[in-house]
Amino acid sequence: MKVVTGVIGNDIHVVANRLIDLSLKARGYEVFNLGVNTYLEEFFDAVIETDADILLISSLNGEAEGWGREVKALKAEYKGLDKLIMMIGGNLTVGAGKAEDIIPKYKSYGFDLVCHQIDLNTGLDMLADYIKEKSA
Amino acid sequence: MKVVTGVIGNDIHVVANRLIDLSLKARGYEVFNLGVNTYLEEFFDAVIETDADILLISSLNGEAEGWGREVKALKAEYKGLDKLIMMIGGNLTVGAGKAEDIIPKYKSYGFDLVCHQIDLNTGLDMLADYIKEKSA
Amino acid sequence: MSLLQEEREIILGNQYVEAFDFAEVEDFVKNANKELFISHHFKHSNKMLVQPRGGFPTYKKQFALYEFFVNANVDVLPLTIDSNTRLNDYKTAARMLRLSEENDVDMLNGYPLVNHGYRTTRNMITHFNKPVSLRHGTPDARLLIEQAIASGIFDIEGGPITYLLPYSKNFPLDKAFLYWKYVERVCANYSQLNEPINRESFGPLTATLVPPAITIVIQLLEMLLSLEEGVKSFSVSFAQQGSMMQDIVTGHVLKKLARHYAEEIGCGDASIHLVYHQWMGAFPMDPNYAEQLISIATVIASMVRADKIITKTNQEAAGIPTKEANSETVANTQYSLRILNGLPDITDEQEEEILTAEVMAIMEAVFNDPADTLWRKVFNCIKSGIIDVPFSPHIINHNQMITIRDDNKNIRIIKRGKVPIPDHCFDYEKAQCDLSKDTTSIVNDIIHDIGIMQ
Amino acid sequence: MSLLQEEREIILGNQYVEAFDFAEVEDFVKNANKELFISHHFKHSNKMLVQPRGGFPTYKKQFALYEFFVNANVDVLPLTIDSNTRLNDYKTAARMLRLSEENDVDMLNGYPLVNHGYRTTRNMITHFNKPVSLRHGTPDARLLIEQAIASGIFDIEGGPITYLLPYSKNFPLDKAFLYWKYVERVCANYSQLNEPINRESFGPLTATLVPPAITIVIQLLEMLLSLEEGVKSFSVSFAQQGSMMQDIVTGHVLKKLARHYAEEIGCGDASIHLVYHQWMGAFPMDPNYAEQLISIATVIASMVRADKIITKTNQEAAGIPTKEANSETVANTQYSLRILNGLPDITDEQEEEILTAEVMAIMEAVFNDPADTLWRKVFNCIKSGIIDVPFSPHIINHNQMITIRDDNKNIRIIKRGKVPIPDHCFDYEKAQCDLSKDTTSIVNDIIHDIGIMQ
Numbered sequence A, B: 001m002k003v004v005t006g007v008i009g010n011d012i013h014v015v016a017n018r019l020i021d022l023s024l025k026a027r028g029y030e031v032f033n034l035g036v037n038t039y040l041e042e043f044f045d046a047v048i049e050t051d052a053d054i055l056l057i058s059s060l061n062g063e064a065e066g067w068g069r070e071v072k073a074l075k076a077e078y079k080g081l082d083k084l085i086m087m088i089g090g091n092l093t094v095g096a097g098k099a100e101d102i103i104p105k106y107k108s109y110g111f112d113l114v115c116h117q118i119d120l121n122t123g124l125d126m127l128a129d130y131i132k133e134k135s136a
Numbered sequence C, D: 001m002s003l004l005q006e007e008r009e010i011i012l013g014n015q016y017v018e019a020f021d022f023a024e025v026e027d028f029v030k031n032a033n034k035e036l037f038i039s040h041h042f043k044h045s046n047k048m049l050v051q052p053r054g055g056f057p058t059y060k061k062q063f064a065l066y067e068f069f070v071n072a073n074v075d076v077l078p079l080t081i082d083s084n085t086r087l088n089d090y091k092t093a094a095r096m097l098r099l100s101e102e103n104d105v106d107m108l109n110g111y112p113l114v115n116h117g118y119r120t121t122r123n124m125i126t127h128f129n130k131p132v133s134l135r136h137g138t139p140d141a142r143l144l145i146e147q148a149i150a151s152g153i154f155d156i157e158g159g160p161i162t163y164l165l166p167y168s169k170n171f172p173l174d175k176a177f178l179y180w181k182y183v184e185r186v187c188a189n190y191s192q193l194n195e196p197i198n199r200e201s202f203g204p205l206t207a208t209l210v211p212p213a214i215t216i217v218i219q220l221l222e223m224l225l226s227l228e229e230g231v232k233s234f235s236v237s238f239a240q241q242g243s244m245m246q247d248i249v250t251g252h253v254l255k256k257l258a259r260h261y262a263e264e265i266g267c268g269d270a271s272i273h274l275v276y277h278q279w280m281g282a283f284p285m286d287p288n289y290a291e292q293l294i295s296i297a298t299v300i301a302s303m304v305r306a307d308k309i310i311t312k313t314n315q316e317a318a319g320i321p322t323k324e325a326n327s328e329t330v331a332n333t334q335y336s337l338r339i340l341n342g343l344p345d346i347t348d349e350q351e352e353e354i355l356t357a358e359v360m361a362i363m364e365a366v367f368n369d370p371a372d373t374l375w376r377k378v379f380n381c382i383k384s385g386i387i388d389v390p391f392s393p394h395i396i397n398h399n400q401m402i403t404i405r406d407d408n409k410n411i412r413i414i415k416r417g418k419v420p421i422p423d424h425c426f427d428y429e430k431a432q433c434d435l436s437k438d439t440t441s442i443v444n445d446i447i448h449d450i451g452i453m454q
């Protein structure tokens, strides 16, 4: 399956991004990594261009919330993204925050899988389960 | 002036006692040091025997309170102790405690100077001031 | 009028800057209290200087932060600049500063020095009369540095490489070199008036599996670029790497080669200092553990004989630390330094030899680049991958070098990419690691190694 | 029946003791799970074992403490005994235990093992299935040790010197030697049934300016007194002294000479371990500082290559620590040990030579005492001041040796009293210090040196 990934906004924390790239490849995905400092349009453009099945966004510096609000509106402008699996993970709030508050919020933005401060491998296992479930 | 000193009760913390011995001597006192593990009677006996002006008691392990209550009664059994300056210092309670609670309590036991967790030199300065005041 | 002076007048003519009185500033620097100069403290103090991190938008909050730090017995105060100022967006900074002042909420993640202006800022700095270190991350710091020095800030962190490769995806590297050349010159000129202005390089880079050879090369190059413009006091730096012995060896080689190359270019009269950063990589979430990590970093800094230590807090993994947490770290670090006694003076000869050979080989490759000036040589070498910083997000960086940790947690190079690591060194590095594993295991090792302090 | 067995039956016939089933206990030890033996862990674990301190009166509270410790990933559990039991006053202990159980207040400062009895205590110990270390301070520990081993406690701290000179004013020293001889024999006998019972000496002594030579001599002598009775696993120990280098040197010399003297008396088959105590002297009041101190102690323990570390808490200066504070320290120490990587293996040859010569000279003086048995020789030497422990409150101790700290905070002997420190060593020790000062300044230095970690 094809995955577009990257780090959203003015965030230059690249370490998790590199690990995600490696781990996705190790799990057999075809990966299009846009790297750090990537804006929402760039993500959707890449999904269209590559015909990706999954969009996996990282945010480490807590700024994702500001971008999250715009996801639905922007996605609606593109066509054929109905079956796109949308996933986000990393540090999804500034300062400390609770997963039970954060997850519903991001789900309402249109994300299928929300991984606040969840370890990468756990997150990718969740993704695999989700794909299996959906195709079953 | 003559000082009787020592550590009260089953307390074997000797370090402060050694320092008190040295410091009193350095300040010109004649010192009778009974050491650690000394009971109340032994203190008063020594004061009588040596005709001491000052009784300086240490307690480090917090047990002094139990002994303190008996001071007045016991002192009354001896004669000629009216002019004795009574001082106590160290760690005057088990666990944490506030000086504002501890000082009045020990004063009511009959101590003239009460030094809870007060540094030795400060305490001995207080003693010198007290002596000066009294003789003025 | 010199070209530099012409450029300065243009830069300082910026609409967001209060009128800049060159003569008054010169006069101020000339007569400034020696206490404000970290170079003066380096000369006369025989203890490691302790410097925290921290910056707030409003004057009031920054002042309060400094009061906390002074109570905690700080040696060097930090002034961390907000990210709008770092991107030269003084307009946004002005707006956010106003909002912060009016609503008592922090709308900026640092102190917008240009908007506050040097007259105001100088009041605060001379009030505390402690050396202040400017921490930013600005590729074009020309205006910022002018204001900083005019304010009494005589310790300037950064450099064209260390403030770019870890912090930026696509700011043009060649421009960064030119903008920093201006900074060096301004610092050099002011250095003639009183004690020298100190420049400091940012050794931690990405704080993630950067091998010491790369760290040292970049430290040396930024130092040379600075000294050749006339700077007389320079701090090279690096961050805790995860192995005490590797830190000690790194410290030795860095000091030794800094001296060596400074003399090589005829700048042996400059004084060179060593700065150590408490762990800069991924922190444990548990604040108790973070506390141990910081405390151990202080022990290692002492073993390394650093001249200054830059602290972290036990809140690092959670978010931006409070002033309380920040000043607690200062007091704790000072206490630790007081009780660290009888530290042995040691090294590992073989490790020193290997590391020295690696650094000198890369330096030689840089010097052999055909370009006419040092900054162009360095530019070319970064572009061609002769200098390659693991986990740099910058598009110009090659990202071909791969490092992992050996059994003693030393960072080892297992793929050198285009970096001219000599064969015998490369063989030594690889021999320390178990490379018989499959790729997946090695990737898992790398992930593990990034998180070793967690 | 052997004389020892006769004595055992008398001791165990004590009215406060539940009926002691010798055969059952032997059987229990023979079949006990190897996990309960610290000697087994020393053999098979390649990490430093972490052991906290702690004891509560009731079974329930002790159980809860152990649960906390196990959650914090403890390696060795402590069982600290109350002071009535230490003075063989089982009657008072029984009364206080009843009061503690009825009113949910702690009326004892430790666990009254004899009153609880071995059947009850064994339930707890086998439940957790971790090695337990018995910590007391009892001159006559015969009954206590029988109960401890019957409970599954196979690590026994103490000794006739180390549990007497720091803890007592006038308990007769000769009796202590005889009582401990009994303990050694019982331990030796049980050691033949399964893994060996481990004995541990209490190296910290008064924790106040004790010079390493005195600490080491006493460690060696208690070890020899134990090995000569047939004990096969012994831990020598010492506490953080205030100078990293002095600790490292002390560790080296202690290990080296322990091996040497064990072989000398034909007990080279015994296994000998090194235990390091986090700072045991006067603590800083500030819990943050205490935290740094403890954390630095862990670094030093690692440099010393200790086999076990015994922890303190950041509440030490304030009072008896809570179970929360105690288990936090365990977790923190385990974390620190995990992140301490690439530690150099070092020593200071000259210091090692001097210290070795001092220890061997004192040991020689002990062996040259005309008495017929080792314990009598040791007794005579303490009495005559050949062994002299600074700040011991015991009347038999000479208190003529005076020590201060040099510039690197090493403890140095400036008055040797009757201790046969060789002249060249004594000259060396004095040469490290500034002795030109007047008495008052030296006294002030001593006061300062006692409080150096504050």
Ligand code: B12
Residues within 6 Å of the ligand: A010, A011, A012, A013, A014, A015, A016, A019, A056, A057, A058, A059, A060, A061, A062, A087, A088, A089, A090, A091, A093, A094, A095, A115, A117, A118, A119, A120, A121, A122, A123, A124, C080, C137, C166, C167, C204, C205, C206, C207, C208, C280, C281, C282, C283, C284, C315, C316, C317, C318, C319, C320, C321, C391, C392, C393, C450
């Ligand atoms: C290393 C680091 C840096 C390096 C970055 C180098 C680089 N280019 O990557 C340097 C020193 C340059 C840096 C700079 C800055 N940093 Co920084 N940095 C860190 C630090 C210490 C570690 C980050 C890291 O690499 N972790 C290791 C990786 C592997 O872990 P991770 O990123 O958390 O990712 C894991 C999970 O989140 C997960 N994950 C991530 N994405 C996804 C996605 C999915 C779908 C899933 C399932 C999982 C997942 O997988 C990873 C592995 O488990 C953190 C603090 C910390 N965590 O200890 C601060 C931190 C992230 N930085 C911070 C800040 C503020 C900055 C600066 C703005 C500050 C400054 N004053 O310099 C700058 C500029 C940053 C910018 N413009 O974005 C803050 C963010 C504050 C917040 N969120 O509230 C932190 C938390 C530090 C702090 N306490 O202030 N930083």
Ligand code: B12
Residues within 6 Å of the ligand: B010, B011, B012, B013, B014, B015, B016, B019, B056, B057, B058, B059, B060, B061, B062, B087, B088, B089, B090, B091, B093, B094, B095, B115, B117, B118, B119, B120, B121, B122, B123, B124, D080, D137, D166, D167, D204, D205, D206, D207, D208, D280, D281, D282, D283, D284, D315, D316, D317, D318, D319, D320, D321, D391, D392, D393, D450
């Ligand atoms: C060293 C030490 C020991 C050594 C003592 C060696 C010896 N024989 O002296 C050893 C290891 C043997 C030991 C044993 C014990 N100890 Co102890 N020990 C300490 C420790 C770490 C330092 C004490 C010390 O020497 N300080 C240095 C001297 C110079 O300072 P100082 O004693 O506080 O005295 C200063 C002032 O108080 C003042 N001062 C003292 N007297 C006076 C009098 C006057 C008039 C004035 C003005 C001033 C003054 O002057 C001094 C200089 O400024 C303290 C904790 C701490 N403070 O860090 C625990 C501590 C005192 N010990 C404690 C305990 C419980 C014990 C034991 C019962 C526990 C055990 N499990 O082993 C045993 C037995 C003690 C007994 N029977 O009394 C507790 C007391 C609890 C309480 N008060 O609530 C403490 C606080 C530790 C703790 N947190 O549990 N201990």
